Amino acid sequence: MADEFRPYFDALARGILAFPRCGDCGRFHWYPMKLCPFCHGAGIGWEAVSGVASLFSWTIVRHDFDPAAIERYGLRAPYIVALLEFADAPGVRLISNLVEADPDALAIGMAVQALFPAHDGRVLFRPARVG
Ligand SMILES: [Zn+2]
Numbered sequence: 001m002a003d004e005f006r007p008y009f010d011a012l013a014r015g016i017l018a019f020p021r022c023g024d025c026g027r028f029h030w031y032p033m034k035l036c037p038f039c040h041g042a043g044i045g046w047e048a049v050s051g052v053a054s055l056f057s058w059t060i061v062r063h064d065f066d067p068a069a070i071e072r073y074g075l076r077a078p079y080i081v082a083l084l085e086f087a088d089a090p091g092v093r094l095i096s097n098l099v100e101a102d103p104d105a106l107a108i109g110m111a112v113q114a115l116f117p118a119h120d121g122r123v124l125f126r127p128a129r130v131g
Pocket residue numbers: 022023024025026027036037038039040041
């Protein structure tokens with residue numbers, strides 16, 4: 001694992017979703033980098049977010065082709081690969097899996113939330129509970 005990813009996985013292990021944020025220009029970025037991709041500053045910190053995200057886009061995998069996905073994550077086709085945005089980390093888009101969701105009921109912008117504990121350094125998401 002590249003060193004710049006370590007804070008991400010360390011936070012996940014503590015039940016926290018966090019993203020890199022430049023201390024110089026204040027912008028978030030993803031994936032982690034040694035220098036800010038916007039201002040090239042080196043003062044990158046990590047900021048925890050709520051774990052609530054919105055669905056930017058998705059695809060549905062309908063054929064099991066990765067035995068590791070089944071074994072490690074219990075993901076059997078059909079499953080949802082989601083691209084997520086975070087209101088409290090503008091500019092970050094994270095790819096994950098959306099579980100406990102009806103593939104036919106997905107909509108752009110729908111609210112989802114991180115599902116902890118993370119498994120094997122991977123956080124899944126599910127539709128946000130209303131109310
Ligand atoms: Zn910057």
